[in-house]
Amino acid sequence: MSDRTDTLDVPVAAPSPKPRRDLGWWIRLALWLALFVVLLALPLYLEAQWLKAGQYMMVGAVGAMGLTLLTGQAGQLSLAHAFFLLAGATSYTVLSGPTGDPELVGFGLDPLLALVGAVAVTAVLGLAFAPVAARLRGIYLGVASLALVFLGLYLGQSAESLTGGTSTGRPPASFELFGFPFSNEGELEILGVPIRETERVWYLFLALVVVAFLLARGAVGGRIGRAWRAVRDNESAAAAMGISVPGVKAGVFAVSSAYAGLAGVMTVLWFDILKPDESEFGTYGINVSIAYLAMIIIGGLGSVSGALVGAVLVNGLPQVLALYSTDLGWFTGTGENAFTPILISSFVYGAAIVLVVLFEPGGLAAIGRRIAGLTRRGKDPT
Template identity: 50%
Template sequence: MLAALLLVLAALPFYVDAQVLKIGSWSMAAAVGAIGLTLLVGTAGQLSLAHAFFAAVGAYGYAALADPEGPGWPSVAAAIGGVALAAVAGLLFSPVAARLRGLYLGVASLGLVFIGQHLLKNLSVVTGGVNGRGIVPFEIFGFQLSGASPPFDIVGVPFGAQERLWYLALFSVIVAAVLARGIMVRRPGRAFAMVRDNQAAAAALGIDVQHHKAAAFVVSSAFAGGAGILSGLAYAYLTPQNFGLPLSISFLLMAMIGGLGSVAGAVIGAVIVTATPLLLESYASRAGLLAAGGSGGYDAATVSSILFGVLVVVLIVVEPAGIARLGARAWARVIRPRAF
């Protein structure tokens, strides 16, 4: 089933328009960040509202390192550098993360978002200030994976920027999912879970509690940096408004809706939270079912907020583990052998 799903996703650029591909690329970029947050919140049990800050560090780090008028690094090296910068930012905050937990950690991490907004708006030499800055397309050996150069087509289907970016985002989600799953099922993930469930018992078993709490924050920050880079490539432009508090709340909402601690749930939650308002804006507003943004009435953003609020309440009441657990229960009923 997984192979079939990947095959369908790989074939979509041949059959859907650029608008759908753009929404899909944004959703997959968000999924990378949501995977990192579910690893932090669900597996390690640490609340963070700073994901937008680390996403900004990754995005602006890539843009600065790949800038031809600056260091001019190759895209792959600049992307690795952007992710590394986000991880370093998480490492610098890790002493705080190692000593706090729960709501206190959430409030402390929230301060990073406000600090980040101030820096993004005032470090105009690097960030472009309030107006933002452009971002160099991702390319390998002169072939752009987030641009349209050089032009080419496959079986008569032109592959422009959106088609190429779709495959880059899909590859990134697969890599992020594999890495996160590997962490969860191996010793680090088991240590994270032990620290989450009972810090005293974890310490008694020889687990360095503060070290593992800090490590979880660093790893999650690296995922957020990757998400920021993908988002920047999808938007083709970086502005401080794209990395504010609403983004951090959206990441947390993705993890909660999908199911904390579930990689597949994080991807599902990211698609729901990211794609729903965009699809409503693109199709329902165009059909006259919703008001246009800023014209009064119920626009796509308002309806999406209502839907997400209702969905979170329903999931907390019905299945706190999120959509992933509901899907697993439904699948178990389907494949469960009948008793004779």
């Protein structure tokens, strides 16, 4: 033990406060840019149904990033993510909904304003949960937060003037950015490919994912991210360094809910209808909360890019399977015992969680770091 201490004492020329921009850093940057370019180009090549599947992965990506900040970075287990999704979806639909409808509440706001408003409303709802979050931790917090999903289920069904009710639901206003419609209206072509609703929404979602990703990465690397990790790892040490532990917990709940709220807005734009669930399993049910947990566990708790990959797997698999099934003639059975794409992908990501927990608790992010470590010349710790 003491000789290891000695090696650390050896002064090294000019310790760099920032990790040097070595080969690995440039490779990573190049890979991110390449991925971004590919994502920009995809709508020119892919059919609408594949773009739809990709959009659903992006919905998951935004939600999963929010949850990994809360659960991975700040150590607050939450099963309420589906509730905040519903809150965001409802807020957007209500805020942008037409005014003057006798049965449905609507504020007729500009869709961009409604999107920002929906994110703000869910952030406030997350903040409202803070007193509970400050008093509970671990699995107890998880169970308490689960109650919100049931609250959402009840409210979604009973507040029909907001949600439209379970039978008919309620269509959201299609998104518009300074008068540019994200629908089939108007003519737009790139390289001879008509850019219609699906392509437009793809670019909208891509932009939202990029913004959400950059914000999350910046926060994780900065002062607030350090505060989150300190609260996760040792509350008294966090307090001794000047952090208000309840304040930071409340803040990260608000941030995570805002992400979920945005994912909710994207969900409702993706389905093109706001339809509250009839049971606790559905678009905003327990299964969704658990799917989001699965994403961040598979991706690696606390890793923002891991959350992206987790979302691609968990949200993408059922979509892709469903698309292939029509080609291959799988999953033709119907009824309760049929092998649906959703069922199969549940098995797959269930198995993925078991594998991650058994063999690589750091998730895909840890595997990625190890691969990245190979490109770096090592004075890394063993």
